[in-house]
Amino acid sequence: MKTTLLLALLLASSSAPVRAAQCDWEKLTGQDAGIKEKQMLVVRDQQAWEALWAKHDAGRKVARPAVDFSRDIVVAVYLGEKTIGGYKVDLELLADPLEPASRLVVFYREVAPARKFFHIEVISRPYALLRVKKVATVVFEADQRMRIPESQGFVNTHPVGRVQAFPAVQTLQALQAVEPFAGR
Numbered sequence: 298m299k300t301t302l303l304l305a306l307l308l309a310s311s312s313a314p315v316r317a318a319q320c321d322w323e324k325l326t327g328q329d330a331g332i333k334e335k336q337m338l339v340v341r342d343q344q345a346w347e348a349l350w351a352k353h354d355a356g357r358k359v360a361r362p363a364v365d366f367s368r369d370i371v372v373a374v375y376l377g378e379k380t381i382g383g384y385k386v387d388l389e390l391l392a393d394p395l396e397p398a399s400r401l402v403v404f405y406r407e408v409a410p411a412r413k414f415f416h417i418e419v420i421s422r423p424y425a426l427l428r429v430k431k432v433a434t435v436v437f438e439a440d441q442r443m444r445i446p447e448s449q450g451f452v453n454t455h456p457v458g459r460v461q462a463f464p465a466v467q468t469l470q471a472l473q474a475v476e477p478f479a480g481r
Contacts, residue, residue, distance in 0.1 A: 298325065301447075311421045315339040315453050319341070322362045323428055324416060324425065324426065324427050325362065325424075325425070326385065326386060326400065326423075326424065326425045326426075326428040327423070327424060328379075328382060328383075328384065328385070328421040328422065328423045328424075329421070329422060330353050330355075330375055330423070330424040331353050331354060331355025331356075331357075331422070332351055332352055332353055332422060332424070333378045333422060334375070334378075335339065335375060335376055335377035336373075336374075336375050337372075337373070337374050337375075337403070337405070337434045337437040338363075338371075338372075338373040338375075339370060339371070339372055339373075340365065340370060340371040340372075340373065340444060341370050342366050343364075343366055345370060346361070346364055346366070349371075349373065353373075353426075353442075362428070366395060366426055366431075367427065367431075367433055368414050368430065368478075369429065369430060369431055370429060370430075370431050370432070370435070371426055371427065371428055371429075372390075372403055372426070372427045372429055372435060373402075373424065373425070373426045373427075374386050374388065374405045374425045374437070375423075375424045376407050376422070376423040376424065377422065378420060378421075378422055379420070379421045379422070379423065380418060380419075380420065381407065381410065381417065381418055381419065381444075382410070382417050382419050382421045383409070383410025383411075383417075383419065383421075384407065384408065384409055384410060384421060384423040385408045385423055385425075386405055386406070386408070386423055386424060386425035387405065387406040387407075387408050388404065388406075388425050388427065389403075389404045389405075390402070390403055390427070390429065391404065393434075393436075395460060396434075398432070399432055399433040400432060400434040400435075400436065401429065401432045401434070401435050401436070402435075402436045402437075402438060403427075403435060403436070403437050403438070404438045405425070405437060405438070405439060405440075406439070406440050407423075407440070409420055415477070427480065
């Protein structure tokens with residue numbers, strides 16, 4: 298009886314129409330996108346989102362996540378087709394220090410599987426989709442990571458004795474807090 302009921306519920310749910318999921322997602326990642334080419338995209342409206350999802354989903358009928366494009370956009374990074382599994386997309390977002398409300402920089406990196414492990418030979422298409430607050434400009438930067446070290450001054454002493462300077466971004470952030478030059 299329980300098995301029959303469970304089977305009936307499973308069949309009923311699989312034939313139900315696909316609806317958009319609620320707006321409670323921030324990031325989707327995986328290795329099975331329908332998009333074969335390496336590309337970085339910004340989706341700003343519902344029509345473009347539906348078109349991208351149709352290509353991304355590739356006929357699997359996975360529910361398209363809902364996005365409120367009046368306040369959010371979708372940033373997508375596709376790594377293209379790979380011949381082994383285990384690849385992933387590593388993303389870091391940084392609001393432009395000079396234009397934090399209108400410009401977003403997306404740093405992305407292709408992370409290959411560790412060489413010491415066994416890899417299954419399978420076609421994979423790694424991706425990452427992010428729902429972020431609406432900004433006017435999105436810039437993609439490949440193969441870079443930005444981390445601002447914690448320190449009290451402009452120079453940070455590395456644990457092994459080397460000295461490294463803060464990234465230029467922190468300097469720009471400090472300059473932004475200072476009053477503009479009178480000559481401007």
